[in-house]
Amino acid sequence: MRKWLIPMLAGIMITAMAYQATLLATPYALMYAALQKIGDRTQPNRFAFSPMSTADNQPIVRPSPDLSYSTCVFDVSNGPVLVDVAPVPGRYWSVSIFDARTDVAAVRSDRDTKGKPARLALMKKGQQAPQGYEPVVVKYDRGLALIRILLASPDEFPAIDAVRRKSTCRQI
């Protein structure tokens, strides 16, 4: 039995390391899969304007059927990416920037902009934001910009869709 003592201690250490490594890798893996899936809908650094979430249309887990989603898979490796979000008067909207680890680098909503457009420059350290854009430094080259707009009813979708398509995501 004594011959097993040290191998078993090694096994316990490996158990703890495998547990922690799996937890650390999971967000990157799932975000990577989401970026690939969403990225299939449009080019990088362009917004994709999704239809409303339904039981037959669930691009990501736990979608809200009350929100319209617009997504831009960004890549700042070749320079800052500018996100201009057209405001939607009289309702909740927000733009959130997620990095490759799923952390939120920034959120700006209608309350923050006081009805004006949100203008964000997504960039990594060392890059410069153009004048008029709020710099948002991200820790990883790739990530996701996500616009949420609240709908009171599905009937509003065509009108909201027309407004949200004025929003842009582009690399300098």
Add this chain to the structure above:
Amino acid sequence: MKTWHRYGICIALGLLCGTAFAVQMVRGGLNDGLIAVGPWQTGKSFGTADASALTRAKVSFSGLLALPANEAMYFTADRDSDGRALDGRCSYLVNGGKLDGRWWSITLYEGEGWLVKNAVNRWSIPASAVSIDASGGWSFNVSPRPTPGAWLPTGSVKAFQLTLRLYRPSDFVQTQPDRAQLPTIKLQGCV
């Protein structure tokens, strides 16, 4: 048995057990037991760099792209107010009052967090869909069959969860979510 055989067996078992335990923990859903409010559970660090590795992994699995608490809070219930698992073949009354935020909705999910197919294509009850009574209270039914008033269909799934989204929660709810006034979920009967 040679020494390296013993090491090989223990290391392989360690890898298997560590990975399997992590997957089991991550698959446990958003309810990581951090903060409970009646049948609802939530966390303060969703979507932030402060989140633990476990919380971040759970959120990425069951609620990818969740917002931080100053923008939105997510309360999830997979049990009713008496502690029984939510069953899509049963009917429930969800009863609440004014929620301390700008806007709310309650959405029904199955599995890791998927909308459930149903005949009327309704997956959530937003604040605008309920009638507020004189005392500020409201209620709606969660049931496999249509009911009078606001109705959220279960699609007769075996098990489901309700997620309450509270956008722009008050400072009080953000800092003391365990004291938030949230709806009750009461079993009315089963088919």
